[in-house]
Amino acid sequence: MNFLILFPDNKKAVTGNFCSALQYERILESLGNNVELINKYDNQEAEVLIAINADKNNSDIRKFHTDNPKSKIILILSGTDIYPCPSNRAIDSMEISNVLVLLQSQAFNQVPEKYRKKSSVIHQSIERLKLDSQALKSDSEFKVVLISNIRPVKDPLIAPRACQMIPASSKLKITHVGYCLDSKFEDLLFKESKNNDRYEWIGGRSVLETRTILSQSDLLLITSQHEGAGRVVGEAVQLEVPIISTNNDGVMGVLGEEYEGYYPVGDVEALTALLIKAEKDKSFLEHLNLQCKNKKTLFSVEEETKAWSEIINDLFV
Structure with missing residues (x-):
């Protein structure tokens, strides 16, 4: 056919x-x-x-x-x-x-x-890719990755804003992977990358590079106001990387309403609190990971x- x-x-x-x-x-x-x-x-x-x-x-x-x-x-x-x-x-x-x-x-x-x-x-x-396993997760940094092309619906400024509210003792660092599809955000995110020690926007990457960065992260962050389903959710689940996300229908329709890693859309205080909890409370992070693992068969x-x-x-x- x-x-x-x-x-x-x-x-x-x-x-x-x-x-x-x-x-x-x-x-x-x-x-x-x-x-x-x-x-x-x-x-x-x-x-x-x-x-x-x-x-x-x-x-x-x-x-x-x-x-x-x-x-x-x-x-x-x-x-x-x-x-x-x-x-x-x-x-x-x-x-x-x-x-x-x-x-x-x-x-x-x-x-x-x-x-x-x-x-x-x-x-x-989600097809399994052969990933570079040389660079492994490290105790020296709590690695959070945001994989999202930059446009208003993705709420791209909330991640650097949350970084500014993280305690000085934290090892958290957010790496933002994504192409800029709206020029009004470009200078703002470049400035954040330069002046905000906890946030780095590295631009777009290939599928393989992006999946490798995800595999080496402690946490995936999703900041979207709306989301269709988000391919990256399945990629994180397959790689056993827990997720913190807005409570948008697209992610909730995959992970379920009972998932405990959601924060209200646009609520930077709630996001910051979840990030701090995920870094400090290993049992909470493991619980999120278990909830994600239970969805593996969907993919x-x-x-x-x-x-x-x-x-x-x-x-x-």
């Missing part, structure tokens, strides 16, 4: 959408399909279009639907498609799609009720491949 995977292009950064497109390509090819990745629909033919991002790709999704009335459309709903609420363009894409794929269970609440029957949750699996490549196989088979019944 011939598939097109349509995803938003961003030449400035390695994005979650790009990583998802590559992952879906690998899975579909493993199931014996022909796959082409595209940033724009230009009259290519396919039996199935998989579109990542309902809002940004709406015009291309509608054009494909018009040009290929017998073909099927699978729509992957990203975080910006459903949070804080779907746009008219996103809803139009939902209307003409055959299947909506959600990346975590709480996303159902954001999908208009009339489209929920054609919605399915597929957790994104199985075999389970995601099986889910995709079932959706494709059901499309043509």
